[in-house]
Amino acid sequence: MNVIETKNLSFGYKKENILRTLNLKIPENSIFGFLGINGAGKSTTIRLLLGLLSAQKGSVFLFGKELSKNKPELLHKVGALIDHSTFYPHLSAHNNLKILAVLLGISNSRIEQTLELVGLSTEGDKRVGNYSVGMKQRLGLAMALINDPPLLILDEPANGLDPLGIIELRNLLITLHKDHGKTIFLSSHLLDELDKIITNVAVIHKGEIQFQGTKEKLIEQSGNLEKSFLTLTT
Ligand SMILES: Nc1ncnc2c1ncn2[C@@H]1O[C@H](COP(=O)(O)OP(=O)(O)OP(=O)(O)O)[C@@H](O)[C@H]1O
Numbered sequence: 001m002n003v004i005e006t007k008n009l010s011f012g013y014k015k016e017n018i019l020r021t022l023n024l025k026i027p028e029n030s031i032f033g034f035l036g037i038n039g040a041g042k043s044t045t046i047r048l049l050l051g052l053l054s055a056q057k058g059s060v061f062l063f064g065k066e067l068s069k070n071k072p073e074l075l076h077k078v079g080a081l082i083d084h085s086t087f088y089p090h091l092s093a094h095n096n097l098k099i100l101a102v103l104l105g106i107s108n109s110r111i112e113q114t115l116e117l118v119g120l121s122t123e124g125d126k127r128v129g130n131y132s133v134g135m136k137q138r139l140g141l142a143m144a145l146i147n148d149p150p151l152l153i154l155d156e157p158a159n160g161l162d163p164l165g166i167i168e169l170r171n172l173l174i175t176l177h178k179d180h181g182k183t184i185f186l187s188s189h190l191l192d193e194l195d196k197i198i199t200n201v202a203v204i205h206k207g208e209i210q211f212q213g214t215k216e217k218l219i220e221q222s223g224n225l226e227k228s229f230l231t232l233t234t
Pocket residue numbers: 013018036037038039040041042043044045
């Protein structure tokens with residue numbers, strides 16, 4: 001099953017075409033890397049997948065259903081991290097998550113589980129305003145994970161993280177995929193990092209998909225991810 005599928009998805013700001021007839025297929029249980037140079041259209045695609053933008057043409061399907069016709073039901077199954085997450089800085093991580101849990105009707109026990117999962121359980125009672133960038137990123141992931149969604153959509157989740165934070169994020173994504181069965185769709189510019197975790201990949205250039213398939217298939221010709229990426233984008 002494809003957890004995400006776009007059919008001839010096209011989008012433009014005013015008269016400028018940004019995405020041209022995108023046909024993406026993200027298989028269930030993949031860690032799917034979405035690659036492209038600056039301005040290629042990654043964030044715009046992600047906003048369309050989350051229903052934050054509406055396509056001029058084409059459609060987005062999540063879990064086999066059309067997003068525009070089933071938004072609340074489908075978005076409940078998606079955890080997302082885009083741009084910087086917004087928190088109440090004067091509250092603890094625990095209380096930030098509690099607000100979300102109440103809004104979503106989720107039990108309190110899930111708060112501790114989620115803090116544990118993202119490695120924040122010992123820091124969960126500290127004010128979020130004093131958190132480091134990495135801790136805020138982990139809290140953003142906790143918010144995305146609080147209702148245990150089967151699909152995660154992450155736009156540049158490693159942004160602003162130091163090397164240790166990047167390693168921790170890598171291990172967390174691998175755990176979420178292997179032990180919790182999540183499908184993860186993520187964009188990133190860190191090719192070496194992606195190479196360590198992704199199973200599938202799409203390369204977008206100037207709003208068009210240049211390749212999609214397994215990582216092995218992409219690197220078949222040139223031998224490594226960086227060379228394949230450069231071939232498709234320069
Ligand atoms: N609100 C907007 N109004 C007009 N043009 C926009 C807007 N947002 C993005 N664009 C343009 O759309 C194109 C794609 O942008 P997008 O942010 O999707 O690219 P990206 O692949 O995510 O880039 P990056 O890697 O730099 O984040 C770019 O040319 C950008 O300038």
